[in-house]
Amino acid sequence: MSQPNFSGLAGGLSLLGLLAASSGALGQGLGNSPYSRLGLGDASLNTGGVRQMGMGGIGVAAPNGVNVNELNPALLYYTNRTTFEAGYTGQFKTLRNNVSSQQTGTGTLGYLALAVPINRGWAAAIGLKPYSMVDYQSTTLDNTVAGDPNAQVEKQYTGSGGLAEAYMSHAVRVAKGLVVGASAGYVFGSIDQETSTRIGTSTVGLALSNRDIYQQHVYYSDFAFRTGVHYRGKMSDKINYNLGGTYSFRTNLNGDRSLNLLREDASGVQTSAVVLDAEVPGRAQVPALTQLGVSFDNNRNWTLSLEGTRQQWSQFRAFGEQGGSSGIPLSDTYRFGVGGELTPDATSVDNYFNRVTYRAGLSLAQLPYRPGGTTLYDRSVSWGFAFPLPTATSVDATTISLGFTYGQRGNTDVRELPGGAFERNVKEEYVRMQLGVTLNNRWFIKRRIE
Numbered sequence: 337m338s339q340p341n342f343s344g345l346a347g348g349l350s351l352l353g354l355l356a357a358s359s360g361a362l363g364q365g366l367g368n369s370p371y372s373r374l375g376l377g378d379a380s381l382n383t384g385g386v387r388q389m390g391m392g393g394i395g396v397a398a399p400n401g402v403n404v405n406e407l408n409p410a411l412l413y414y415t416n417r418t419t420f421e422a423g424y425t426g427q428f429k430t431l432r433n434n435v436s437s438q439q440t441g442t443g444t445l446g447y448l449a450l451a452v453p454i455n456r457g458w459a460a461a462i463g464l465k466p467y468s469m470v471d472y473q474s475t476t477l478d479n480t481v482a483g484d485p486n487a488q489v490e491k492q493y494t495g496s497g498g499l500a501e502a503y504m505s506h507a508v509r510v511a512k513g514l515v516v517g518a519s520a521g522y523v524f525g526s527i528d529q530e531t532s533t534r535i536g537t538s539t540v541g542l543a544l545s546n547r548d549i550y551q552q553h554v555y556y557s558d559f560a561f562r563t564g565v566h567y568r569g570k571m572s573d574k575i576n577y578n579l580g581g582t583y584s585f586r587t588n589l590n591g592d593r594s595l596n597l598l599r600e601d602a603s604g605v606q607t608s609a610v611v612l613d614a615e616v617p618g619r620a621q622v623p624a625l626t627q628l629g630v631s632f633d634n635n636r637n638w639t640l641s642l643e644g645t646r647q648q649w650s651q652f653r654a655f656g657e658q659g660g661s662s663g664i665p666l667s668d669t670y671r672f673g674v675g676g677e678l679t680p681d682a683t684s685v686d687n688y689f690n691r692v693t694y695r696a697g698l699s700l701a702q703l704p705y706r707p708g709g710t711t712l713y714d715r716s717v718s719w720g721f722a723f724p725l726p727t728a729t730s731v732d733a734t735t736i737s738l739g740f741t742y743g744q745r746g747n748t749d750v751r752e753l754p755g756g757a758f759e760r761n762v763k764e765e766y767v768r769m770q771l772g773v774t775l776n777n778r779w780f781i782k783r784r785i786e
Contacts, residue, residue, distance in 0.1 A: 367427055367428070367429055367440040367441050367442035367471060368429075368431065368438070368440040368471060368472055368473055368474075369429075369469075369471055369472055369764065370431065370472055370474065370762045370764070371703065371705065371745070371746070371762075371764070372469060372470045372471055372472050372495065373470070373472050373493070373495055373529075373662050373664075374659070374660070374662055374664060374666060374704060374705055375468075375649065375652050375654070375659070375660050375662075375666060375704065376467075376468040376470075376499060376527070376556075376589075376620060376622065376654070376660070377468040377469050377470035377471075377495075377497075377498050377499070377527065378468060378469050378470075379467070379468045379647075380465065380466050380467055380468065381393075381625070381645065381647070381671065381701075382407055382562075382582065382584060382625060382627065382645075383407070384405065384406065384407035385403065385404065385405075385406070385407075385421060385423050385446070385447055385449065385770075385772060386403070386421075386423050386446075386720065386737040386738070386739045386770045386771070386772030387400065387403040387405070387677075387695070387720070387722070387737065387739070387772075388405075388407055388739075389718060389720060389739030389740075389741060389768075389770050390675075390677070390695030390696070390697065390718055390719060390720020390721070390722075390737070390738075390739040390740070391641065391673075391675030391676060391677060391695050391696070391697040391718065391720070392673040392674060392675035392696075392697020392698050392699040392716070392717075392718045393671075393673055393675075393697070393699050393716075393718070393741075394629060394641050394642075394643035394673040394674070394675050394697060394699070395407050395408070395411075395629075395641060395643075395675075396408045396411075396564075396580045396581065396582055396627045396628070396629040396643055397566065397578045397579055397580030397581075397629035397630050397631040397641060397643070398411075398578065398580075398629070398631040398633075398639050398641045399411050399413075399414040399566070399568065399578060400414060400639075401414050401415065401416045401417075402419070402722070402733075402735060402774060402776060403419070403421060403735075403737075403772075403774055404419050404421045404449040404450070404451045404461060404463070404774075406449055406451075406461060406463055406465070406503070406505060406519070407582070407627075408517065408564040408566060408580050408581075408582050408627075409461075409505035409506065409507055409517030409518055409519040409562060409563070409564040409582070410507050410515045410516055410517030410564035410565055410566040410580065411507065411515075411517070411564070411566055411580070412451055412459040412460065412461050412505055412506070412507035412517060413457075413458075413459050413507040413508070413509055413515040413517070413566070414459075415451040415452070415453050415459045415461075416453060417453070417732075417733075417776040417777060417778045417779075418450075418451070418452050418453070418776070418777050418778070418779045419449075419450070419451045419452075419774060419775065419776050419777075420449070420450050420774070420775045421447075421448075421449045421450075421451075421772060421773065421774045421775070422445075422446075422447070422448050422449075422772065422773050423445075423446035423447050423770050423771065423772040423773075424443070424444075424445055424446055424770065424771045424772075425443070425444055425445075425446035425768065425769070425770045426441070426442070426443040426444075426768070426769045426770075426771075427441060427442050427443070427766060427767070427768045427769070428440075428441040428766065428767050429441070429764055429765060429766035429767070430764075430765045430766075431762055431763070431764055431765075432748060432762070432763055432765075433748050433750075433760040433761065433762055433763070434748045434749075434750055434760055435760065442471070446465075446466070446770055446772075447463065447464065447465040447466070448463055448464045448465075449461060449462070449463035449464075449465075450462055450463065452779070456509075457508060457509040458506070458507070458508050458509075459506070459507045460504070460505065460506045460507075461504070461505045461506075462502075462503065462504050462505075463502070463503055463505075464500060464501070464502050464503075465500070465501055465503070466498065466499075466500055466501070467498070467499040467500055467501040467523050467525070467560075468498050468499045468525075469498035470495045470496055470497050470498050470527050470528075470529075471495065471496055471498075472493065472494065472495045473492075473493070473494045473495075474492070474493050474494075475490065475491070475492045475493075476490070476491050476492075476493075477489070477490055478490075478491075486537070487535065487536060487537050488535070488536045488542055489533065489534075489535050489536075490533070490534050490535075490536070490542055491531065491532065491533050492530070492531070492532045493529075493530070493531055494529070494530045495527065495528065495529040495530070496527075496528050497525060497526050497527040497528050498525055498527065499523055499524065499525035499527075499556055499589075500523070500524060500525050501521040501522065501523045501560065502521060502522050502524075503519050503520065503521035503522070504519070504520055504521075505517060505518065505519035505520075506518055506519075507564075513567055513568045513569055514565075514566075514567050515565070515566045515567075515568075516563070516564070516565050516566075517563065517564040517565070517566075518561070518562070518563050518564070519561065519562040519563075519564070520559060520560075520561055521559065521560045521561070521562070522557070522558075522559055522560075523556065523557065523558055523559070523560050523587070523589060524555075524556065524557040525555070525556060525557075526553065526554060526555040526556070527552075527553075527554050527556075528551075528552070528553050529551075529552045530549055530550065530551050530552075531549075531550045532547050532548065532549040532550070533547070533548050534546060534547040534548070543602060544602045545602060546599055546600065546601055546602065546607070547599070547600045547601075547604075548597065548598070548599055549597070549598040549599070549600065550595070550596075550597055551594075551595065551596040551597075551598065552593065552594070552595055553593070553594045554591050554592070554593045554594075554654075554655075555591060555592050556589040556590065556591045556620060557589070557590060557591075558587065558588065558589045558590045558619075559587075560584065560585070560587045560622075561584070561585045561587075562582055562583065562584040562585070563582065563583050563585075564580070564581065564582040564583075565580065565581055565582075566578065566579070566580040567579045567580075571632070574634055575632060575633075575634060576632065576633050576634070576635055577630065577631070577632050578630065578631040578632070578633070579629075579630055580628075580629050580630075580631070581626075581627060581628045581629070582625075582626075582627045583624065583625070583626055583627075584624060584625035584626075585624055586621065586622065586623055586624045586651075587621075587622040588619050588620070588621055588622075589619055589620045589621075589622060590617070590618075590619050591617070591618050591619055591620055591654075591655070592615040592616065592617055592618075593613060593615070593616050593617075593618055593655060594611075594613060594614055594615055594616070595611075595612035595613040595616075596609060596610065596611055596612060597609070597610045597612055598610075618654070618655035618656070619654075619655070620652075620653065620654040620655070620660070621651065621652060621653040621654075622652065623647055623648040623649055623650075623651045623652055624647070624648065625645065625646075625647045626645065626646045626647070627643065627644070627645045628643070628644050628645075629641060629642060629643035629644070630642055630643075636682075637678060637679040637680065637681070637682060638676065638677065638678045638679070639676050639677050640674075640675075640676040641673075641674065641675055641676060642673070642674050643672070643673050643674075644670070644671070644672050644673075645669075645670065645671040645672075645701075646668065646669070646670050646671075647668065647669050648668045649666040649667060649668055649669055649704040650665070650666060650667050650668050652666050652704075664705065666704035666705065667702075667704050667705075667706045667711075668702075668704075669701065669702045669703065669704050670701070670702050671699065671700070671701035671702070672699070672700050672701075673697060673698060673699040673700070674697060674698050675695065675696060675697025675698070675718065676695070676696065676697070677693050677694065677695040677696075677722075678693070678694050678695075679691065679692070679693045679694075680692075688726070691724055692721055692722065692723055692724075693721065693722035694719075694720075694721060695718075695719060695720040695721070695722070695739070696717075696718065696719045696720075697717070697718040697719075698716070698717055698718070699714075699715070699716045699717075699718065699743075700713060700714075700715055701713065701714040701715075701745075702714075703745060703746070707751065707759060707761060708751050708759070710749070712745065712746050712747065712761070713745065714743060714744075714745035714746075715743060715744055715745070716741050716742060716743030716744075717741070717742055717743070718739065718740060718741045718742075719739075719740050720737065720738055720739035720740060721737065721738050722735050722736075722737045723735065723736045723737070723738075730778070731777065731778045732775070732776060732777040732778065733775075733776045734773070734774065734775055734776070735773075735774040735776070736771075736772070736773060736774075737770075737771070737772040737773075737774065738769070738770070738771060738772075739769070739770040739772070740767070740768070740769050740770075741766075741767070741768040741769075742766070742767050742768075743764075743765075743766055743768070744763065744764065744765050744766075745763070745764050745766075746761055746762050746763045746764055747761050747763050748760070748761055748762075748763045749761045
C-alpha cells in the first residue's frame with residue numbers, strides 16, 4: 337500500500353497515524369494508533385478480560401464463578417475454584433482522514449491472572465495486565481514556509497512502548513450480600529518518542545537535507561491502588577440485583593526522563609549527538625478513575641449489566657507539563673456501556689451449543705482530546721462466546737472464550753486554522769479480538785479414608 341503525503345496541515349494529534357513506516361508485519365502494541373500520543377498512551381480504563389470484552393467492556397457489578405473478574409476486586413469473592421486465566425489480543429484497524437487512509441494490525445499478550453478462594457469469606461488474586469500502550473508513526477509535510485514558496489518542512493513522529501501493572505487483589509465478605517475488595521499494583525514500563533525534522537529549500541531538496549531528531553525516553557514505576565465494593569440482593573424469588581463500584585486512586589508515577597538531540601545526513605548516517613538531559617527525575621500525575629454499575633441475573637443462566645465510568649484527564653500532568661510531552665491539554669472523559677450474557681442450558685447433554693455462553697454489549701466513550709473544543713467519541717459493539725470443554729468435571733474444567741469488538745473513534749472533520757492551514761481529524765475503525773483460556777481447579781480437597 338502506498339504511503340500518503342499531507343501538505344498544509346496543522347501540527348498536533350490530528351496528523352498522527354496516517355503514514356506507516358512499514359507495511360504488513362504485525363508487532364507489539366496497538367498498530368499505529370494516533371491517539372496513543374496523548375498522556376501515557378491508550379489507557380486500559382480498567383475494562384477487564386475476555387468476558388468483559390464480550391459484554392462491551394463492563395462487569396463491575398456482574399459476579400461470575402468461572403472467570404477472574406479483576407475489574408472490581410470485590411468480585412473475586414465469587415471465585416469458587418482456583419482459576420488461572422490468560423488472554424491474547426489481536427487488532428486490525430483502518431485509519432483515515434478526508435484525503436487518505438492506512439491499514440495496520442497488531443497482536444500481543446493481553447493479560448494473566450490467578451485467583452484463589454482462601455476460605456468461605458475471603459479470596460485473592462495476582463495478575464499482570466496492560467496499563468497503557470503507545471504505538472504511533474506518521475509523517476507530515478508543510479509547504480507554507482515564509483520567504484521561500486518552494487520550501488518544504490517534513491516532520492516525522494514516532495512513539496512506542498507502554499506501561500504494565502502487576503497486581504495483588506483481595507476480597508472479603510463483611511456482611512450478608514456485602515463484599516469489599518482492594519487491589520495494590522506496581523506500574524512499570526518505558527515510553528520512547530521521537531520527533532524528526534528536515535527542511536528542503538529551493539536549492540536543497542528534502543532528499544538531500546539533514547534531519548534533526550529530538551528523542552525522549554521515559555521510564556515510569558510506582559504503586560497504584562484500587563478499592564471496590566459489591567452488594568447482592570433479591571428483587572424477587574427469581575431475579576437478583578447487584579450494585580458495584582470501584583475507585584482507582586490518583587497515582588503519581590515516578591519517572592526518569594532522558595532527552596537527546598541527534599543529527600543525520602541525507603543518507604541516514606548520524607553525524608552528531610547532544611545529550612540534553614540524562615535520567616532527570618520527575619513524575620506523571622494520573623487522575624482518579626470512578627466506575628459504577630448495576631446488574632440483574634436469575635442466578636442460573638443470564639445476566640444484564642449497565643455501567644458508567646469517569647476519569648478527570650484534565651488533571652493529567654507529566655514532568656510538570658499539562659497533557660504530557662504532546663503538549664495537548666486533555667479533558668475529562670466519560671464512558672457508558674450495557675451488556676449481558678446468556679447460557680441456554682448449562683446442563684444440556686444432547687446439545688453442546690446450549691452449554692455455550694453467548695455475550696453482547698454496547699459502549700460509548702468520550703476521548704480526552706477536544707480539537708477546537710469538539711468532543712470526539714469511541715463507539716463500539718461487542719460480542720463473545722465461552723466454550724466449555726466436554727472434559728469438565730466437578731473438580732476441574734477448562735473454558736475457551738472469544739471476545740470481539742468493532743468500533744469507531746474520532747471523525748474526519750476538517751477545521752481551518754488561522755493562517756490558512758487546516759486541521760484534519762483522524763478516524764479509527766477497528767476490529768479487536770481476544771482469545772482467553774480459563775482453567776478452573778478445586779485445590780485443597782480433604783480426602784476421606786473409609
